[in-house]
Amino acid sequence: MAGARDVKRRIKSVENTRQITRTMELVATSKLKKATDRVREARPYGDSVVSIVEKVCSPDFVEKFPLLRKPAKCRKAAVLLLTADRGLAGGFNANLIKEANVLLAELKESGTDTDLHIVGKKGIAYFRFRDYPIASEVVDVGDLPSVKTAGDIIAPLGEEFSSGEIDAVYVVSSEFRSAMSTPPKILNLLPIEPTDGKDNSDEFILTPTAEIILKTLLPLYLRNSLYRALVENVAAEQGARRTAMKNATDNAGDVLEHLTRTYNRARQGQITQEIAEIVGGAAALE
């Protein structure tokens, strides 16, 4: 049996670990709250942009706007993978990477070339280690992604799509259903899926013209879709981290209980042994 002193040392170490995981849990909880607020606050703008695009868009614009084009065949696609900069969030990053790998394999099978764009250190580290070619990298998006960051990331992809270099843009990110459930999902950002296909523009007076409004609105639409994905991803990351750290804290508690029992048993054993020795010694003197 391990000596009481060794067990005591282990108890100390587990207690320290538990203190750290508990702190991380608390930090994640407070960040999660801020992140979910941002997800909620981003919603009205996104909904309005989508509804205005639907109203202004009419089927005959498809030829006029490169961003609305519908490639007959997808020759090359861009995959944008959103991961976190930090780990210790359970399976969060691993799930996203797995989803991206599945998507890349599927695209390859259907004969599509792929460009891989990655946001977040964890995804970059994974693919760089495997010598997978990465088209672009973005790090340090942080806990509060800005609209500008989203615009900077998506603008080059939008241009590549407009010029015909790529025929599709997929975004792999986490869906924030709740703090407990953050499954990865794939968003087909481009080509923009046809709206209801009707020409709604007659119902509204359009100023200056539908074309000029769309020219402003489509980049906003793209940027906002990505912004939503970014804020949702941050919220999902914090949710996953909180769950992981809560489990770690609970586990540390279980381990501590077990270790404390072992320690008490060892201590009791030592006392019993000492008494036996004293009694033995006294008996020898008689």
Place this chain on the structure above:
Amino acid sequence: MNVSLVSPEGVRFEGEAESISLPAWDGQLGVLRGHAPMIGLLGSGELRLSLEDGSPKVFFLAGGVFMITGSATTLLTDNCSQEPLDQESQDSIADVDEIWEQMEDVVVDKQST
């Protein structure tokens, strides 16, 4: 009439107003109850609301889109504040002259086809 001023980071203002004067791309546009449905670009300038109790409310904005439906007016903008905006954010919006030129192109397109 319901007014909402929305930026990507959240709703900046939402409430009832008697009348609205909003900075459209080509100048101030007055909106009262029952205005025809309309979608258009925003320029830079002041959004003046006259609330139901008669008190005024002013926002400064630059760029974006507005939509007027029968009962509600929605303004989407990146730059809005209750303080006057700096020059930089005002420069980011489309130039009125440029829009006129584009409009002429569109009209020529339509005539030629």
